[in-house]
Amino acid sequence: MKKLLQILGGVFLLLIVGFIALLVWAQREGAGKQEAFFQAVLSGQPQQVYALLDPALVREIDEPVLAAWMQAVRDSLGAFQSMSKTDFNTSTDTDGERTIVKSEGTVVFEKGEARSALTFADGRIVSFNVESERLGSGWFRGPADDTVYRTRAEAFIRETMEGEPRKAYAMMHPALQEKVPLATLQNVHALAGEQFGPIQSLTVESAEFLNAPDGGQKYLLVYAVQGEEASTRVAVEFSFTGLQGVLTAFDFAHQ
Secondary structure, three states: OHHHHHHHHHHHHHHHHHHHHHHHHHHHHHHHHHHHHHHHHHOOOHHHHHOOEOHHHHOOOOHHHHHHHHHHHHHHHOOEEEEEEEEEEEEEEEOOOOEEEEEEEEEEEOOOEEEEEEEEEOOEEEEEEEEOOOOOOOOOOOOOOOHHHHHHHHHHHHHHHHOOHHHHHHHEOHHHHHHOOHHHHHHHHHHHHHHOOOEEEEEEEEEEEEEOOOOOEEEEEEEEEEEOOOEEEEEEEEEEEOOEEEEEEEEOOOO
């Protein structure tokens, strides 16, 4: 009996040692993932961050906004140093199809600290959140390069006026779709064909970043549209949510 208890005690000790070793391994893996993420963020190259993300998350992040956020992290926090040894946790689970790893804790930088939460699915980041008093919330002051928004605005105008209104409708944010039904775009399309004819040119008259009274941030593009028969001015507005600018307003007879 004594020998059996000794054997059971030995097995129990091995289980404890194994569990501790597993925890240590998980913490190291989580710390490594956090460091790799922040090294990519601090590189100044958005493509390094995109390379770590799940494709679904990539589609929700605009490069100009990501670049601005990365710059803000570098300026306000400085170089990555380490993960906190007392405030850091990594857990592993499954959603039935993918292995889910969640890594959360305090990150120590050259100029201060931040709270970071990363979630991975099969090794790719599906969500991330970084908060710091030094970073704050007013880091975005407009896109340094607005090519992506000009491209989207021009595609929206062309699809509405002379292309496929359904494609233009799909470009709109769901909140705008609720306010403006597809039938409205189809009516604009019909009227544009009658009044303006084929588009001859699209010229940006103005591009303005706005801080809205409600605390939101918007980017307003105004175009001069020259048709074969007549001309008009069109305004397209993007609102920034998260790390993306979404189409939330338009006016095909802008004054």
